[in-house]
Amino acid sequence: MRRREGDGCPVWGALQVVGDKWTMLIVRDLARGARRTTDILTRLHPISSRTLADRLRDMVRDSLIERRDLGGSPPHVEYVLTERGRRLMPLLEALRATGEALDCNACDDRLARQGSYCDFCPRRERPAHAPPPRRAATDDSIVLL
Numbered sequence: 001m002r003r004r005e006g007d008g009c010p011v012w013g014a015l016q017v018v019g020d021k022w023t024m025l026i027v028r029d030l031a032r033g034a035r036r037t038t039d040i041l042t043r044l045h046p047i048s049s050r051t052l053a054d055r056l057r058d059m060v061r062d063s064l065i066e067r068r069d070l071g072g073s074p075p076h077v078e079y080v081l082t083e084r085g086r087r088l089m090p091l092l093e094a095l096r097a098t099g100e101a102l103d104c105n106a107c108d109d110r111l112a113r114q115g116s117y118c119d120f121c122p123r124r125e126r127p128a129h130a131p132p133p134r135r136a137a138t139d140d141s142i143v144l145l
Contacts, residue, residue: 017062018088022047022055024095027081027088030065031120034078064088092120 018024022044029035029043041052056079059065064085070076100106107121117124 017064018091019055019058022051023059023064024088024092026052026055026059026079027064027085028092028118028120030079030081030085031089031092034068034080036076036078040079059085096120 025044026040029040035043037052037056040056041047041049044052056065056067060067060079062084063082065079066082068078068080070078107117107123110121111117111123
């Protein structure tokens, strides 16, 4: 863990670790288990791959997540929350509750837009009437040169 420069206040230090919006969204997506980089990238659209790679590197350095190199060809890498990273879960829950209280968005908005709740949502089990999750569109076309 890096020692943070600053005014010595724990709030300041915590904000330095949390960093930006992407950190807490990555924590949200790792809340239920390990994820590959491509899975995180898909879930966090519109994050760029460069921003994601930088944020993951910072989070590993801050001991919030662990990078697991599982080998293979192509290389198989997963990220998982560490015990220190799981300490952010109450903050994540507070942010979710605050977002709903401020009417920023609602879990039902996500269900309507993406066909599922986020992995962290307490409503994660899909109701029987909910449509199945939509898969990201893929381009299966072949380009001939």
